[in-house]
Amino acid sequence: MAGAAQAVVDVREFKSEQEEQRYHTLIEELRCPKCQNQNLNGSDSQIAADLRRELYRMINEGQSNGDIKTFMVDRYGDYILYRPRLSAGTFVLWFGPAILLLLGVVVLVWIVRRRAVGASAAAPAMSEQEQRDLKAMLAKTQ
Known part of the structure; x- marks a missing residue:
């Protein structure tokens, strides 16, 4: 099969099952410096082989x-x-999306409240004379 994915197979002997498990865990967690978005396990580059x-x-x-x-x-x-790791250099990477989401919610709440205040301020209150005239008109229609 020409389209089948080829996996890197390294045959290594370990002193214990725990060491072998650590090895496999680490080659899954570590990224190949040459390849984009491939771990050491999935990369067939020379540097990945050296790092393994x-x-x-x-x-x-x-x-x-x-x-x-x-x-x-x-x-x-x-x-x-x-x-x-969490550090000053990776702070934005870890918390940037949450900060942007929180900022978006704050801006949305501010806009909604501003519109609510603007809508109530747009309708001026009726004077006493206007209120009496309105009551008189309503009374005539009934």
């Missing part, structure tokens, strides 16, 4: 997931993480 090899080495050396991610971020920047 490096990741395997670091896991075998006993480094924690945090240490591995810190190393990758120091080397390639926050781009390598599919879920970037």
Whole structure:
């Protein structure tokens, strides 16, 4: 099948099932620096293969997931993480949509209230003479 997707298959031996699971979790969470929107597991680029090899080495050396991610971020920047850490540089990325939504709601409420106040102010109150004339007209029609 020419149209079938090809997955990258790396055969690696681990000391334990937990290390193998960590490896697979990390290659799913880390993005290929060369490819756009592909993780290390799905990329067949040379740099992705190098990073999988490096990741395997670091896991075998006993480094924690945090240490591995810190190393990758120091080397390639926050781009390598599919879920970037919360920092001053990623604040807008994490909270920007919520802030824009809240700002939109505030503007909408302000516009609605302004129109309501404008509608009530547009109809001037009747003077006492006008009220008497209106009552007289209504009384004649009944």
